[in-house]
Amino acid sequence: MGGGEMKYIREAFESNWIAPLGPNVEAFEKELEKFLDNEKYVTAVSSGTAAIHLALVLLGIGGGDEVICPSFTFVASANPVVYQGATLVFVDSEPESWNMSPVLLEQAVNDRMRITGHLPKAIIVVHLYGMPAMMDGIMEVAGRYGIPVVEDSAEALGAEYDGKLCGTFGNYGIFSFNGNKMITTGGGGALISPTEKDKRRALFYATQAKEPFPYYQHEHVGYNYRMSNVSAGIGCGQMEVVHEHIRHHRRLAALYQELLADVKGISVHGNPTPKHDSNYWLNAILIDPEITGTDCVEIHRHLESEGIESRPLWKPLHLQPVFKDMPCYVNGISENLFAKGLCLPSGPWVSEPDLVRIVNEIRKCIRK
Ligand SMILES: Cc1ncc(COP(=O)(O)O)c(C=O)c1O
Numbered sequence: 001m002g003g004g005e006m007k008y009i010r011e012a013f014e015s016n017w018i019a020p021l022g023p024n025v026e027a028f029e030k031e032l033e034k035f036l037d038n039e040k041y042v043t044a045v046s047s048g049t050a051a052i053h054l055a056l057v058l059l060g061i062g063g064g065d066e067v068i069c070p071s072f073t074f075v076a077s078a079n080p081v082v083y084q085g086a087t088l089v090f091v092d093s094e095p096e097s098w099n100m101s102p103v104l105l106e107q108a109v110n111d112r113m114r115i116t117g118h119l120p121k122a123i124i125v126v127h128l129y130g131m132p133a134m135m136d137g138i139m140e141v142a143g144r145y146g147i148p149v150v151e152d153s154a155e156a157l158g159a160e161y162d163g164k165l166c167g168t169f170g171n172y173g174i175f176s177f178n179g180n181k182m183i184t185t186g187g188g189g190a191l192i193s194p195t196e197k198d199k200r201r202a203l204f205y206a207t208q209a210k211e212p213f214p215y216y217q218h219e220h221v222g223y224n225y226r227m228s229n230v231s232a233g234i235g236c237g238q239m240e241v242v243h244e245h246i247r248h249h250r251r252l253a254a255l256y257q258e259l260l261a262d263v264k265g266i267s268v269h270g271n272p273t274p275k276h277d278s279n280y281w282l283n284a285i286l287i288d289p290e291i292t293g294t295d296c297v298e299i300h301r302h303l304e305s306e307g308i309e310s311r312p313l314w315k316p317l318h319l320q321p322v323f324k325d326m327p328c329y330v331n332g333i334s335e336n337l338f339a340k341g342l343c344l345p346s347g348p349w350v351s352e353p354d355l356v357r358i359v360n361e362i363r364k365c366i367r368k
Helices: 005-014 023-035 048-058 079-083 102-116 135-145 196-206 229-239 242-259 296-305 333-340 352-365
Strands: 041-045 066-070 087-091 122-126 149-152 172-176 189-193 266-268 283-287 341-344
Touching: 005 023, 005 229, 023 041, 023 229, 041 048, 041 196, 048 079, 048 149, 048 172, 048 189, 048 196, 066 102, 079 087, 087 102, 102 135, 122 135, 135 149, 189 196, 229 242, 242 266, 242 283, 242 352, 283 333, 296 341, 296 352, 333 341
Parallel strands: 066 087, 066 122, 122 149, 149 172
Antiparallel strands: 041 189, 172 189, 266 283, 283 341
């Protein structure tokens, strides 16, 4: 927490706006719009997952449709496709940003057309760990085939690609404000829309699709996805420190990169091209066991024994039992990342001396 959050929560209590609407919700949306240079319209919702779901609803995704999704991502990127009764088509990563490969994306689009006779109805692109995907290539393929893009920027608040903020490339974008994200509302998310009309439609579906009648009239299925005024109060307080948080994450990334630079066989995931400007939401390393004589499992265990939390990279979704029947286009990259990668502590609670200690503990595992 930045310190200012309680003021907004107190205001919510004092004014009795304890509901999924109120002045904090509107103020939080305005702050997010300002953050996005007032080029987009923001709808605050109850989670990032809800925001992805709403984006799919607004795009009219339904049964019989196919939606392309990266395999290397958190399951929340994919689940809303299943909520809509559509089929997931997984596409593997390229090795530089670790996000969806534009080359494989195009192969998948062509192959789906060959097999089903239809284009996929949407592409979900994810900026994993805050590292922007190769957006030039992805937007070029999407544009050429006329497929809408949903940009899952859950982890990428403040990250930029070629000077443009992540979340603003796609037809729709989303952020997550879960407890572990760049800023939090204690659970929440936002849908980023291109027009005010889209925002009005998003609000309609996020508030049970109530038709404008004096009584309750429903002509569509809606959802209870609006953010509460209390949560949005936390968000307003967090927006006062958002730039500080992003700076801190980037400073930690630079330190990890500097302090691990001389360790052969460990590479810190950094901006792969001059166009990339990650927010480094999570810093991640790849460990080559042949060179280091250790591996991610051993380092993970050692860090744990020292009271330091680390996590394996995401297990690719094409390997998840729940998605075993979904078509996938793979090249081995995400499986390699899963086998060799580890996420390291990266939040505002990690101080520079903490980071030095973490790196020293990692070094103790190196055997070669
Ligand atoms: C890549 C990605 N997409 C979607 C989500 C879903 O966000 P939420 O937890 O707010 O539903 C998350 C985070 O949890 C995420 O990391």
